[in-house]
Amino acid sequence: MEKSIHVLMLILVLLVLESASLASDFSSLSHADECSLLFQFKESMSVNKSASVDSHAYPKVASWNLNGSDGAGNCCLWDGVECRFGHVIGLDLSSSFLSGTISSNNSLFNLIHLRTLNLANNDFSSSQIPSGIGRLSQLINLNLSYSFFTGEVPKQISHLRNLVSLDLTENYMLTLQGSDFQNLVQNTSETLRELFLSMVNIDFVPDSLVNSSSLTSLVMSFCGLSGDFPTSILYLQKLQLLDVGGNDNLTGYIPEFHGNSELKQLIVAGTNFQGSIPASIGNLTHLNVLDLSESPFTGTLPALVSNLTQLTYLSLGGTNFDRWKLPDWFGKLNKITHLYLYDVNLYGEIPLSFFNLTQVEVLHLEENQLEGELSSSWLNFQNLEKIYLGYNNVTANLYLFLSLKKLKTLFLSGNNITHSVIDSHINGTQPQFTNIVLASCNLKVFPEFLRFQHHLEKLILDYNNIEGLIPGWMWNISTETLTELTLSHNLLVGSEQHSPVAPWVSLQTLDLSHNMLHGKILMPPPTTKYFSVSNNNLTGGIPPSICDLLSLQLLDLSFNNITSSIPPCLEKLSNSNLTVLNLRSNTLHGTIPNIFANGSKLQVIDLSENILEGQVPRSLEDCKSLRFLDLGYNFIEDLFPSWLGVLSELQVFILRFNKFHGIIRIPSKIKVNFPALGIIDLSYNLFYGDLPHQYFLEWLAMKETKANAYYMETDVAVAQMHRPFSFSVQMTSKGVKMEYVRILNAFFAVDLSGNMFSGKIPESIKTLTGLRLLNLSNNELSGAIPPSMGNLISLESLDLSSNKLYGMIPQDLVQLNFLAVFNVSNNNLTGPIPHGKQFDTFSNNSYMGNHALCGSPLSMNCGDSEASKPQKVSLEEDPESDFPNGIDWVVILIGVVTGLVIGLVCGDYLSTKYYRWFSQRSRR
Template structure:
């Protein structure tokens, strides 16, 4: 080297040679430095010199930091995609590669969005293009795989057009972090991923577009001995869980939910010394048992929902002092809930619903003062609601429905002012509904239906709950008092109202101002006479369920020929005294129940447009004439067709749709004549057919 570009040795150590001179640009090139009469071409020494020069110049270089060939590779990678906002699901997504340009002073690729470089060498070691709106395919020739110094690669939440993960991903042998989740890769995960032996984090979670079959899950992970996080959620694996996972002693996070896993889960995985999160939810074929847990376990989340794990919850669960989340929803656990769960004072989420737990709810649950979500529904729990639950002041959701819980609602429960959801339905609770329930100022959903509550209850108590949108009081023994002035009062917009068997004798006037209702149950009350005219305008664009059954209604009044509710799914008028012609609900209706009334006349031809019907029950009326010629069209979706005990006549239509789903047909006690149609043989799901002319 000539002039002021000299090569100097500090302390005679070849490894500490530094470049001394005024210029810095040449540090970007392969440097030749004479040492003891020889030229040195060694990138290591170059990196040491660069490091020294950066230190002397406060970290800045006269030229761009990144390597020319790596900048070129990045630009080629950018050009292989189009930017499409819909390619990323994250609402905050934006195209990070938009900053990748040579214009102006932006040629240093280490300053580009999502690019990370080594401060010493200038090599690109990190690429974070998560949610970058990239759309297009990645193939094995992609310039991405020339960035061989990459240690971290995140391409999550893009759309790679169902291309396969290229096998050349193995070129990136220094990777410690790889996230390809939710990016629309498809097909088999290549075995070459297993060659990335330095990986500590691997996330391939997808929406069932990827699969791991050949090679198997075992083959994929057996070399990844440094893994701390493995997320294969939603990947189609459909296999046993390999025992080898129990050997990954560094593993902290294991996510295998919704993978089609089956067979018995290796119990050794629970005992991994560093495991914090175990998530195997939504693998219904997966069986297993819980082990005895040691106090040294760092487990924080145990997510087993919708699997077939069984047996009892061990008392040693109380040793899992770090647990914040337990989810065993819809498993096969049984026995008593261990009181030792009350030791888990860091729990904020506990879901034991849909098992067969029995005995009392442990009073020790009152110790779980961090708990925000508690779901014990659909078990066989007995005894009273522990008054200790009043200690759970952080609780926002409490589900106890469909158990055998008895006694009264504890007074203290109404002091849980953070509650947004309270569901105590389908139990044996009794006594009066406490008026202090109006203290639950944040309540949005309240279901007390199907219990044994009694006494009178003022509707005004619920009007005070301004956030309440779902209220279910049906099928108790209460008398609901609704003020005459409530119709003129500005009420919250309800979405669900269950007021069946509430001893109402008058349609509640406040309904006339409700335009967001989805569910309305007024069955089993004391309504007489005519349905009020304003009723046909209630929530016309949102109502999905209307139940007026088991009342004493005689007339629908001047209702529209085609009822106005455009989203109606269930329409139930059965067991009244209604007369006149049949009302026709919207064509989207799934269930139509008008049995046990006095409707007369023919079935309107408009009923043929109800192509989504699953249940059609017109039985026990005074309907007459012949069946509409289109009635066979119902076979596409219809499960139950019941028109017994009317005055229909003529022939049963001769054509029934091939592949019919019909399970029950009842034509009995009418005046039909002629032959049974041969096409009924196409109703291969049929379990019951009744064409008797008189009661059997």
């Protein structure tokens, strides 16, 4: 009893001492002062209810009032405010719809007793983190996550020496300088426990972090980190969470581990960590999350991973493992709920022990070489919600998965899927899916179980062999929820139930392309963003009602038999969200209407392969975002539309096979001339005059070589997914019309063939050093081939055939190391053909029709070095010459004189006779 009294007295003494200390500290600010400071902070902020996406958000500061009754003026009773001993020590204004700028002299930073400050999930997008934050020296917890702060984290943040937790997550326009980061870590090495910096821009991980003895959580994912990661951090005794995922340029390895680690979550996904995974990883027996995915780890998965029996999340997808089978010990990891083994070089059959993972909810096994027939053991996975098994070699009956009642996502694409006929009594017991992806499954008919699905959001059945009519019941499934329906690349010819408008009220993607549909265009609902019925047999006109689809981002009606004119009402779409307009290869007629509105979002316009006529509509210059324009294979009759040079984003410009005419020159009033242009095709028109040498100097993009090549495409954002639309063109290469289905951004091409250009090839063409294809054939060009064309070091195809070029083929062209196609046939070229490198690979066809060319591969031998020089005419006897000499001259001279005399006599007679005849006819 006496001991208890002593303990109690000691506690009371400590409380008194603490109170005295706090009273001394707090003497500088009264309670009323702090309430006034809080209210001033409220007044400096705006409340914007669009600034938060948190469902629990509400404007906490709305209830703050200094003059209210019933204690409303007491700030300790305000929402989000925590007090101790009458002073404000905590402020939680997370998800409060706050917006605006916080200045460094804001009253907030005079609340010097604050220990916790939480401003997460607001919108301070016009504000930097103020340097005044450094005045809050008592701060223990600082949370500024998801609040759109910008600029640099102030140096003063390192003054917060008592910090235990710092959270700056998802401020992706925020930068933390390396030196400031280093100072912060050093100043808080004994206090800092939690450091959350995901998506903050940081160059490197400071080595001093290895001295942070209290650190339990370090999250630096998607920070742009590079260089070596100090792996000694993994030996920190209290560390439980390490996440440096999503840093592509961060290098490192997984070190050896001892048995005393407290680590529970290890995430290095999407880094450049490499090497093999050490067997000692099995000592991390507290691990419940291990994510090594999308990193270049090699070797095999150690058997000691079976010791990690606490794992609930395991992701190894996209690593470079050796070819391996699922081991039997995998069944010991029976607490796993999320398992990601996609693209890990698995092969063989799935072992029975694998089906001990009865807690698994999400299972990714796609893109491997798994094989065999799926057995009834799959029924063990009664907790399974999502299964991704696509692109393996397995055989499965579709109805095996209908007994997994919690299953919502079924992805089996690229396998051999069968299905049996099931009667309608199962409709009440089968799972209600949200996503079904059965592409490339060799399906012949629509699976019957689909008719009972009422909550589908995505249904993808493309690249199958489904033939005939779309069944009538398809129009009744998931009419309220379906957002994506893809039936492309099948053998469909129509529908059992004709409906002028698709019935799905939430539909955003409707893709019926590459079938054999006939009749009129099926109209999608007004919500549709992506609509493609390309490559069918659709007839009739473009219905005017399509102009009411104001959400539409992609409209693809290409490769059909649509016969109408282009409806002028499409201006409504051009003025809304339309990004891609593809009407290629129909029989559209008439002129192209002026439908392109100022502010248009159009990036792709393809009207090629129709019978359009008239002129290029001037409104096209309002499409400031346009990247791709193809008007080829029409009957458009116009001058070169130089005014389109103002389109600073235009990369592909095709006018081939039309009736364009005139001289191509740059008008003096135009200041921008196709600066982004990478492909231009003006072939087979009626242009004449000099080649457009001024433009060769202006096409800046063609003067570069791209270090990072990627396919040119535009994204259509649909249902939180991006569906890419690839640029594709027809061009002449190797003398053959070729379809470039996908185009690399590094592919630069100029095709001016099939016109009436004359004059010399200008020297300015040498500046287009990024060119891969140059075609000037079938013109009337003359003069010599400029040796400076040897500067076109990226050239892969050069066609100068069917012109009037003369002189020798420059030896400088031999340095074109990538030249695979070379054609100078049907010109007047002379002398020896260059040799060396690529020139030793070209055939006779490259040179035919030049009678004075010699050397391999032609049969004409150039002889010695003098053979290429023009021969002098000599009257001396030459045994190898056909020119007459000696006695032949006498015979020829006699013949000439005799003929002259006879000609004069006969000529006089005939002229007299016909003069009389002409005079008589004239008198009549």
